[in-house]
């Protein structure tokens with residue numbers, strides 16, 4: 573509901589003024605310390621960042637789409653960020669979706685997408701779950717569309733938090749560093765699932781918490797979890813969870829091993845905080 577009201581509000585604002593007054597908030601941190609917070613307008617970004625265009629078969633609209641945008645690295649540098657020192661980025665969307673990107677998450681560069689080609693900065697609405705919403709103000713994509721399977725592009729991005737350090741989150745599987753299956757599951761969970769789900773109450777809140785008080789593997793069986801993760805719509809019509817048909821049995825096992833392992837690291841005290 574909240575998200576829907578926001579979409580209407582944004583539509584109203586952009587309808588009212590013909591000038592493009594979209595902007596992005598930047599927060600730069602070094603570990604927990606905030607180095608600066610600032611807001612950069614689209615005019616300022618367009619003045620110095622390299623232009624990029626992208627066309628591909630969209631996994632979201634299921635048809636060919638063409639976009640225009642700006643090199644993310646340029647946009648960040650212009651905001652005063654030393655991009656070579658960045659270890660982690662959180663792209664925050666209007667509804668609370670947080671896409672976490674770390675060095676190695678994607679191989680191709682990131683792009684701040686400013687609109688569909690030839691529309692002067694507009695986007696076509698997307699059906700999400702039982703709602704329809706507009707992806708503006710900004711979409712963030714990678715130049716190689718195939719990477720969508722490793723990192724879900726965030727839309728409705730209005731805030732970007734960059735950090736020169738990558739602190740260990742509460743969903744980190746401490747003690748599993750020598751277990752490659754669990755670590756692979758952790759990395760996959762971090763790039764594709766944490767934006768909607770929390771573990772130990774850290775992560776997004778579009779989907780349910782998966783560890784406390786009960787770990788998901790304590791009350792759902794493995795075969796069900798595999799089938800559900802691959803295609804939630806086969807259980808619940810118009811689920812807001814995306815489908816992950818491309819995941820192999822091995823990748824699903826890694827995700828489940830990771831989730832199960834987190835059951836040994838429950839942070840139950842956080843429930844009453």
Ligand code: HEC
Pocket residue numbers: 724761764765766767768769778779780782788792797800801804808810811812813814816827
């Ligand atoms: C776009 C947001 C989103 C993403 C990304 C997402 N989920 Fe979900 N997930 C949800 C929502 C919403 C639900 C509740 C589903 C419903 O009721 O239709 C859910 C439910 C679940 C459940 C609970 C099923 C049950 O029966 O209780 C599991 C397990 C799960 N997701 C795992 C994952 C895994 C693993 C990933 C990454 C591969 C993932 N999710 C990615 C939104 C998401």
